[in-house]
Amino acid sequence: MTTAPRRPDREPGRGPAAQPRMRGTICHFVTERGFGFVRPDAGGENVFVHITAALRAGIDDLAVGDVLEFDVSTDRRGRTEAINIRLVATRAGGAA
Numbered sequence: 001m002t003t004a005p006r007r008p009d010r011e012p013g014r015g016p017a018a019q020p021r022m023r024g025t026i027c028h029f030v031t032e033r034g035f036g037f038v039r040p041d042a043g044g045e046n047v048f049v050h051i052t053a054a055l056r057a058g059i060d061d062l063a064v065g066d067v068l069e070f071d072v073s074t075d076r077r078g079r080t081e082a083i084n085i086r087l088v089a090t091r092a093g094g095a096a
Contacts, residue, residue, distance in 0.1 A: 022047070023088065026066045038068055038082055047072055049082040057085050065091030 022040050024047065029036030034051035047070070054062050062068075067089040070082040 021069060021071055022082075023067065023069045026062055026064050026068065026091075029062050029064055031061065031063075036062060036064075038070065045080070047080050047082050048075075049085065053081070053083055053085050054087075057087070059085070059087050063091045 022042065024038040024040040026036055026049070027039040027046060029049075036049055037046040038049050039046050049062065049068070049070070051062065053070075054060070066087060068082065068085045069088050070085040072080050073083045075081050
């Protein structure tokens with residue numbers, strides 16, 4: 001049995017697009033389509049986030065106002081995206 005090779009560009013701290021862990025707030029999220037954007041606390045461009053990244057982290061849904069901690073990677077189309085996310089606080093202001 002062969003396994004698919006790991007993609008080093010999708011792992012935190014590795015690959016040409018690897019950056020340090022970030023924190024930010026979801027500023028836009030379309031539940032029906034399963035994607036949105038996170039506004040980094042440090043400023044800069046908003047970062048794409050897909051619901052599959054949340055599901056991998058055991059998070060059932062995301063909404064505007066949720067605070068995340070995440071790694072930034074570059075997808076195969078060259079777009080930055082949030083991966084390895086962790087829900088820090090919910091839109092209601094409670095800790096996750």
